[in-house]
Amino acid sequence: MSANTPALENKKTMGMGQMKSVILALLLDTFLWTYVSLVLYKIIYEKMILGLRFPDFTWNQPITALVVGGLITLALFFTKFSIGRATQGLYDLDENKSIMKEPFTLLGLFIVFLTFIAGLYVSQISIREFLSQSGLTGARRIFTALFQPNLGILEPALFAAVETIYMAFIATTLALPFAFLLGFFAARNLMNGSRLGLAIYYIVRFFLNLTRSIEPLVWAIIFSVWVGIGPFAGMLALMIHSISSLAKLYSEQIENISNGPIEAITATGAHPVQVIWFGVVPQIVLPYLSFTIYRWDINVRMATVIGLVGGGGIGTMLMQYQGLAKWNEVGLLVIVIASVVWVMDYASSKIREAIK
Amino acid sequence: MLEVRNLQKVYDNGTHALKGVSFDVKQGEFLVVIGLSGSGKSTLLRCINRLHDPTSGAVNFEGEDITKLRGARIRSVRSRIGMIFQHFNLIPRRTVLTNVLSGSLSKTSVLKSILGMWPEEDKIKAKQYIDIVGLTGKENIRADNLSGGQQQRVAIARALMQNPKILLADEPVASLDPATSHSVMQYLKKVNEELGVTVICNLHFLSLVRQYASRVIALKGGELIYEGKPLDIDENWFKTIYGEEAVEVTIN
Numbered sequence: 001m002s003a004n005t006p007a008l009e010n011k012k013t014m015g016m017g018q019m020k021s022v023i024l025a026l027l028l029d030t031f032l033w034t035y036v037s038l039v040l041y042k043i044i045y046e047k048m049i050l051g052l053r054f055p056d057f058t059w060n061q062p063i064t065a066l067v068v069g070g071l072i073t074l075a076l077f078f079t080k081f082s083i084g085r086a087t088q089g090l091y092d093l094d095e096n097k098s099i100m101k102e103p104f105t106l107l108g109l110f111i112v113f114l115t116f117i118a119g120l121y122v123s124q125i126s127i128r129e130f131l132s133q134s135g136l137t138g139a140r141r142i143f144t145a146l147f148q149p150n151l152g153i154l155e156p157a158l159f160a161a162v163e164t165i166y167m168a169f170i171a172t173t174l175a176l177p178f179a180f181l182l183g184f185f186a187a188r189n190l191m192n193g194s195r196l197g198l199a200i201y202y203i204v205r206f207f208l209n210l211t212r213s214i215e216p217l218v219w220a221i222i223f224s225v226w227v228g229i230g231p232f233a234g235m236l237a238l239m240i241h242s243i244s245s246l247a248k249l250y251s252e253q254i255e256n257i258s259n260g261p262i263e264a265i266t267a268t269g270a271h272p273v274q275v276i277w278f279g280v281v282p283q284i285v286l287p288y289l290s291f292t293i294y295r296w297d298i299n300v301r302m303a304t305v306i307g308l309v310g311g312g313g314i315g316t317m318l319m320q321y322q323g324l325a326k327w328n329e330v331g332l333l334v335i336v337i338a339s340v341v342w343v344m345d346y347a348s349s350k351i352r353e354a355i356k
Numbered sequence: 357m358l359e360v361r362n363l364q365k366v367y368d369n370g371t372h373a374l375k376g377v378s379f380d381v382k383q384g385e386f387l388v389v390i391g392l393s394g395s396g397k398s399t400l401l402r403c404i405n406r407l408h409d410p411t412s413g414a415v416n417f418e419g420e421d422i423t424k425l426r427g428a429r430i431r432s433v434r435s436r437i438g439m440i441f442q443h444f445n446l447i448p449r450r451t452v453l454t455n456v457l458s459g460s461l462s463k464t465s466v467l468k469s470i471l472g473m474w475p476e477e478d479k480i481k482a483k484q485y486i487d488i489v490g491l492t493g494k495e496n497i498r499a500d501n502l503s504g505g506q507q508q509r510v511a512i513a514r515a516l517m518q519n520p521k522i523l524l525a526d527e528p529v530a531s532l533d534p535a536t537s538h539s540v541m542q543y544l545k546k547v548n549e550e551l552g553v554t555v556i557c558n559l560h561f562l563s564l565v566r567q568y569a570s571r572v573i574a575l576k577g578g579e580l581i582y583e584g585k586p587l588d589i590d591e592n593w594f595k596t597i598y599g600e601e602a603v604e605v606t607i608n
Contacts, residue, residue: 260445264511267405268518269435269462277470278458282447 025084026073032083033076034069036111038062043118081107145327146334153329157314157336164313165340167231168299171238172292178243180288182208183250190254204247212244220306234311238299249291250284257283290352297348304337314340357383357554358404358522363413365399365578373399375578376413381522386548386555388569388586390562392598395575397558401524404556405437406430418521435462438515438553442527444507446499452510453495456482459517478517485513489543505536512543516551523547525557529564537561541568562589 038061046052076082080103085091099105129135182204184190191201219237227233262279270278307315314337321329358381365374373396381387389397402408404415406422414421422433438459446455460478461469468474486495489509494502499510508528515523525544529537545568548555559565565572566586574582574589574597582593595602 260441260443261447263407264439264441264445264514265447265458265461267407267434267437267439267524268459268514269431269433270458271431271461271466273466274461274469278447278450278461282449286449 021088021090025082025088025090026077028084028087029073029077029082030066030069032069032111033072034062034065036114037068037072038065039114039118041065043121047121080104083108142327146331148328149332149335150326150328151332153332154336157317157333160314160317161336161340163231164303164307164315165300165344167235167311167313168238168296168303171235171299171303172242172296174235175239175242175246175295176292179246179250182243182247183254186247186251187254188251208244208247211240212248216241216302216306217309220309220311224310229310229312229316231312234303234306234313234315237306237311238302241302242295242299246291246295250288253284253287253291254280286355289355293348293351297344300344301341304341357381357418358556359414359416360400360404361414361416363400363403363415364411365396365403365408366411373578374403374410374413377575377578377580378413379573379580379583381554381556384548384552384554386545386568386570387557388565388572389556389558389575390560390565390572390597391575396578397575398526400575401439401526401556401558404522405434405439405524407439431462435518436520437522437524438518438520439524439526440508440511440515440528442530444504444511446507446510446514448500450499451496452486452491452499452502453479453482455499455510456485456513456517459514462518482513482517485516486510488516488546489513503536504532505540508532508536508540509543512540512547516547516553520553522554522556525555527558527560530560537564544568562594565589 041061073082077085080091083104086102086104093099093102185200185204186208188201191197216237219240220234223233223236224230227236257280261283262275265275265279303311303313304315304318307313307317308319310316310319314333318330318333318337321333360380361378363374363377364372366372377396377400389400391397399408403410403423404417406425410423413423415423417433417437420433422430425433447458450458454472457474457478460474460482464474464478483495486492489512491502491506491509491513494506499507502510512523523544528544529540532540541564544555544557547553557569559569566589569586572582572584572586572589573580574593576597582589582597589597
C-alpha cells in the first residue's frame with residue numbers, strides 16, 4: 001500500500017512538470033526565432049546588403065521581430081525544428097539516429113553561425129586598419145620605445161611595486177576575518193538547521209553575490225571619490241572584493257567537508273568546541289590557507305589594474321606615464337609589473353603545492 | 357547493561373528507519389546486527405549513543421534512560437560508549453597519537469585540548485593502546501597515510517582510550533579486503549574477550565557473523581525479525597532476512 005502513494009504523487013507532479021516544460025519550450029523557441037529574425041534584418045539586410053554603417057534603431061523593430069518570432073514558433077513548434085522541445089526532452093528520439101542529424105541541431109548550428117557573422121560586424125573587425133601604413137608606424141614607435149626601457153626610473157618603479165604588493169597584502173589580511181565569519185554563515189550544511197538559519201544564509205549569499213558582481217575597478221572609482229585617490233582607496237576596493245570572493249570559497253569548502261570526523265569526535269563525548277576544533281578545522285585549514293595565498297596573488301595583479309583609476313601603486317604610475325606618452329618609461333613599468341606578477345604567481349603556486 | 361525498548365526513529369524527510377525495536381544486551385556479549393542496507397542498522401547504533409535522536413522509545417544504559425539527556429550529561433554517556441565506523445573517520449592530517457588521544461577529549465578541558473596540552477598519563481595510555489592494536493612505532497605518522505586496516509585499528513585504539521563499557525562498530529570491515537577484515541575482527545574479539553568490553557557490531561557477511569558473534573539480531577525494514585545464536589541462522593532465515601533472491605557469499 002505504501003508503495004502506491006508515491007507513484008500517484010509522481011504522476012500528478014509529472015502533469016504539472018510537463019505543462020511547465022511545454023511553456024518553457026515555447027518561450028525558448030519564441031526567443032530564438034525573435035533573435036534570428038532580428039539579427040537577419042539588422043545585420044544581414046541593413047549592414048551587409050544596404051551597407052549602412054550606423055543603422056537607425058527604433059523599438060518597432062524588436063517588437064515586429066517578436067511578432068514574427070512568435071508566428072514562426074507557432075508554425076514550427078510541432079515539427080522537428082523546435083529547439084525548445086529538444087532541450088525540455090519532449091521529443092521521442094530514435095536512439096540509433098545521431099543527434100547531429102536532427103533538424104533542431106542543424107537549426108542550433110545555424111544560429112551559432114549567424115551569431116558569429118553578426119559578431120564580426122559588431123566588433124568592426126577590419127584587416128585594412130590593422131595593416132594600414134600610419135597604424136604600423138605608430139605600432140613600431142611604441143614597440144621600439146617599450147624595448148628600450150628607461151632604467152632611470154627603476155628606483156621609483158620598484159618602490160611603487162612594493163607599495164602595490166603591500167596594499168594587496170593588507171587588503172587580503174583585513175578581508176580574512178570578515179570572510180572567515182561570513183563563510184560559516186554562507187555554508188548551507190551549517191545553516192539549514194532552522195528557518196532563521198536559512199534566511200541568514202540567503203541574505204548573506206545575496207550580498208556576497210552582489211558585492212562580487214561589482215568589479216574591483218568600480219569599487220576603486222567609488223572609494224577614490226570617498227577617501228581620495230591613493231593606495232587606501234585601492235586597498236578598500238580590493239578588500240571588499242576579497243571578502244566576498246573568499247567568503248564564497250570558504251563556504252564551499254565547509255559545504256564539502258566530510259561528516260565522518262565530526263561524527264567520530266562527537267561520539268567520544270567531546271565538547272562542541274572540541275568537535276569543531278578536531279572535527280571541522282583540520283579539514284578546512286589547509287584549503288583556507290591555499291585560497292588566501294591565491295587571493296593575495298590575484299590581489300597583486302588586480303592592484304595594478306586598480307592603480308589605473310587612481311588606486312595608487314605601480315598602476316597609477318603607469319597611467320601617469322602613459323598619459324604623457326612617455327613610452328620608454330612605460331616600457332620599464334611593464335617589465336617591472338610582469339616580473340612581479342610572475343614571481344607572485346610562481347611563489348603562490350609553490351607554497352600552495354607545499355601545504356597540500 | 358543496555359536495554360532498548362520500542363525504539364522508533366522517523367527522519368525529517370519522512371523515512372521511518374526504526375519501527376519499534378526492543379532488545380537487551382548483556383555485559384561481555386559480542387552482539388552482531390545483520391540486515392540489508394537501509395534496514396536501520398546504522399540508525400540503531402547511532403540512536404544508542406545519540407548521534408541521532410530517537411523519535412520515541414527508550415534506551416536504558418547502566419540503568420538510566422539516555423534518550424532525553426542533553427549537554428554535559430549526554431557527553432558523559434557518549435564518553436562511556438566507544439564507536440568505530442565503516443570509513444574509519446579519523447582526523448585527517450593529524451598523527452596517530454593525536455587521533456588516539458582524541459578519544460580522551462571528554463575528560464580534557466577545552467582549552468588544554470585545543471592547545472595540545474595532553475596529560476602525560478594519557479599519552480602513556482595512548483601509546484599502550486597503540487601497542488595493543490599492533491601499531492607500535494607508528495605514533496607520529498599521519499593517520500591518513502596508513503592503510504585501511506591500520507586506520508581502523510587506530511580507530512579501535514581511539515575508542516579504547518575512552519575506557520568504554522560498550523563498543524559500537526558500524527560495519528567496521530565493509531571497506532576492507534577479506535584478509536584485513538579478519539585481522540580487524542580479531543582485534544575486536546580481543547577487545548571483547550581480554551578487556552571485557554561489550555561489542556555491538558553491524559556486519560554484512562554471515563561467515564564473519566558465525567565466526568565472531570555470540571548472539572545475533574536481524575533487522576528488516578526497521579523491525580527486529582530475528583534474535584538468536586549465529587549458528588541457528590539456516591537457509592530459511594537467510595532468505596527471510598535478505599530476500600528470496602539472495603545467495604550467501606562467503607569470505608575467507
